[in-house]
Amino acid sequence: MMIDTHCHLCKEDYENVELIIENMENNKMIAAGVNDTTNKEVLELIKNYPTVYGAIGIHPTEVGISTNASLEWIENHLKNKKIVAIGEIGLDYHYGIEERQKQIEFFKKQLDLARKYRKPVVIHSRDAIEDTYHIMKEYQDVKMILHCYSGSVEMAKQFLKLDVYFGVGGVLTFKNSRILKEVVSFLPIDHILLETDSPYLAPEPFRGTKNEPKNILLVAQALANIKGLSVEEVLNITTENALSRFDLNKSL
Ligand code: NI
Numbered sequence: 001m002m003i004d005t006h007c008h009l010c011k012e013d014y015e016n017v018e019l020i021i022e023n024m025e026n027n028k029m030i031a032a033g034v035n036d037t038t039n040k041e042v043l044e045l046i047k048n049y050p051t052v053y054g055a056i057g058i059h060p061t062e063v064g065i066s067t068n069a070s071l072e073w074i075e076n077h078l079k080n081k082k083i084v085a086i087g088e089i090g091l092d093y094h095y096g097i098e099e100r101q102k103q104i105e106f107f108k109k110q111l112d113l114a115r116k117y118r119k120p121v122v123i124h125s126r127d128a129i130e131d132t133y134h135i136m137k138e139y140q141d142v143k144m145i146l147h148c149y150s151g152s153v154e155m156a157k158q159f160l161k162l163d164v165y166f167g168v169g170g171v172l173t174f175k176n177s178r179i180l181k182e183v184v185s186f187l188p189i190d191h192i193l194l195e196t197d198s199p200y201l202a203p204e205p206f207r208g209t210k211n212e213p214k215n216i217l218l219v220a221q222a223l224a225n226i227k228g229l230s231v232e233e234v235l236n237i238t239t240e241n242a243l244s245r246f247d248l249n250k251s252l
Contacts (some may be wrong), residue, residue: 002220002235003242004029004213006088006122006147006167006195009045009052010038013199014208020198021049023214026237030246032088032122034059036070039077053248055122057110060092060103071109078117084246086114087122088147091135094127100190104135111139120246122167129155136162142212143245147198152179153186160191165245167170167195170203170211172222184226187235193245194238 004024009017009031009106021029032048033039042054042098056074058066079081089110091103114121120143125132129151136144140162147167148154156166166187171177194216196203202211203218217231224234243249 001239002027002216003194003239003248004196004198004216005145005193005246006032006055006169006199007213008032008034008038008200009198013024016062017045017199018049020161020214021045021052023212024051026044027216028248029211029213029214030055030084030122032085032116033057034088035062035066036073039070039074042083043077043080047081050183053082053084054080055087056057056083057085057087057089057122058106059088059124060090060099060107060128061095063099063102063106066106069104071113074110076177078113078119081250083119084248085120085122085145086110087145088124089121090124090126091128091132092124093125104131107135111135111142114142115139116203119143120145124148133158136164139242145193145194145245148201149183150180151183153183155189156183160187163191165191165193165241167193167197168223169172169195169197169219170201170215172226173203173218174207175204181226189223189229189234189237190241191228192223192238193242194223195232199221 033042039056046054198211
């Protein structure tokens with residue numbers, strides 16, 4: 001079995017989401033929301049498709065259009081068994097830092113919810129790795145996943161001490177991803193999760209096109225090459241990692 005631990009299956013991105021889900025056959029995927037609209041879409045998807053699980057959350061670049069009611073809505077749906085995580089949440093200073101205080105506030109409030117309801121969190125961090133780390137350090141009891149990790153080996157060492165799992169995707173197949181390849185060589189495979197971040201970051205040879213969860217196999221192949229394992233071994237290990245980090249056995 002393969003599990004795409006992080007994808008976005010929004011109506012806005014795919015003409016036919018059903019086809020994209022069917023392309024995964026019996027494999028599983030965790031669809032993540034980023035704002036009120038897409039969180040509601042996630043609820044629809046998990047209701048309609050047995051192979052789709054959900055993560056709901058307010059993404060840092062969406063805090064401007066989000067309110068406390070958004071957080072209340074999330075809290076009210078955490079008891080849904082197929083909502084397996086809070087995400088995508090985090091910090092993103094790439095487009096400026098005007099919203100920094102609100103991003104930090106929403107990040108912490110969602111980590112508080114994760115603690116209260118014992119849900120894992122899927123974290124996005126862009127140009128904000130130091131602040132992300134300092135906040136995460138206060139929540140070591142929460143099961144955390146850094147999605148699409150793009151930091152250094154040194155930072156990865158620090159995050160490993162917090163028992164963080166690392167989501168690795170299509171970037172690993174890019175020719176110019178030297179640092180990520182170093183990070184992945186360093187990371188113990190029991191802390192790696194496969195993800196596509198569809199519709200973004202399609203792996204080679206599809207780079208630049210619309211990504212979809214079935215491409216997770218190409219990420220597994222790249223990881224197998226780096227780790228000197230077979231693709232089957234990589235799929236077995238990372239599936240086990242996903243089952244445990246997201247407590248999926250409870251929801252399957
Ligand atoms: Ni994402």
